[in-house]
Amino acid sequence: MLDVRALASGYQKIPIILGVTFQVADSEFVGILGHNGMGKSTLLKTLVGQLPATGGAVRFTGTDVTRAPSHKRARLGLGYVPQGRQIFPGLSVLDNMRMGAASAGLGDDVIDEVIEALPRLKPILGRAGGVLSGGEQQILALARCLCGRPKLILLDEPTEGIQPSIIDEIIDILLALKTRHRLTVVLVEQNLEFIRRLSDRVLIIQKGRITGEIPPDHLHDDALVAEFVGMSAH
Numbered sequence: 001m002l003d004v005r006a007l008a009s010g011y012q013k014i015p016i017i018l019g020v021t022f023q024v025a026d027s028e029f030v031g032i033l034g035h036n037g038m039g040k041s042t043l044l045k046t047l048v049g050q051l052p053a054t055g056g057a058v059r060f061t062g063t064d065v066t067r068a069p070s071h072k073r074a075r076l077g078l079g080y081v082p083q084g085r086q087i088f089p090g091l092s093v094l095d096n097m098r099m100g101a102a103s104a105g106l107g108d109d110v111i112d113e114v115i116e117a118l119p120r121l122k123p124i125l126g127r128a129g130g131v132l133s134g135g136e137q138q139i140l141a142l143a144r145c146l147c148g149r150p151k152l153i154l155l156d157e158p159t160e161g162i163q164p165s166i167i168d169e170i171i172d173i174l175l176a177l178k179t180r181h182r183l184t185v186v187l188v189e190q191n192l193e194f195i196r197r198l199s200d201r202v203l204i205i206q207k208g209r210i211t212g213e214i215p216p217d218h219l220h221d222d223a224l225v226a227e228f229v230g231m232s233a234h
């Protein structure tokens, strides 16, 4: 589904991603774990085409998209839920979802399917995005992305600033989408429990490089996590 080879990128002349290689299979959930500032968001922005690659290659569903603009990647089925969610605060929940469908060239019927998968949105469809709680906004951001019928979603720190009950709900939603729709996810996170419960494989990113892989079950083990990432599980 996704084949990333020696990918490099950065900001102006500052290199941040220094040659990242990994592959993601159809319906696989891959977690990328790393501290603040290790390049997680920069990697996703490069994969989605918001930042140009300065080296390496990205293939998505067999197509070389290394130089493709974001909208072309989206049309191929690459979805992105950025950190901070970036929903439209002045638009209603429903209109936010319409924007997601329209930007993928899809009609409104996809919206009903997405509401069925995320029933929490049903009673608040008319509410402005900006007045929702952080957790509701995260679910809306996911819903808007799903309205583009993505094959793969790049998820940037979805648990940031969100209460535990909604984190559990997001886990359930994503696992259901994986089973029912063969959704594929690349998730970057610092939340060990979230990444452990969702990921088939967990890669470690340090200073712009993938430095290792840790079995999700080992994320319970403080000493191992500290050794791999320098992060504590508690």
Ligand SMILES: Nc1ncnc2c1ncn2[C@@H]1O[C@H](COP(=O)(O)OP(=O)(O)OP(=O)(O)O)[C@@H](O)[C@H]1O
Binding pocket: 011, 014, 016, 034, 035, 036, 037, 038, 039, 040, 041, 042, 043, 083
């Ligand atoms: N727009 C920018 N211009 C210049 N440097 C940037 C920009 N955005 C991020 N950086 C730098 O790139 C590096 C990696 O940042 P990035 O946001 O990818 O890290 P991250 O692992 O996602 O961290 P966090 O968990 O804090 O979001 C950091 O040193 C950061 O200061």
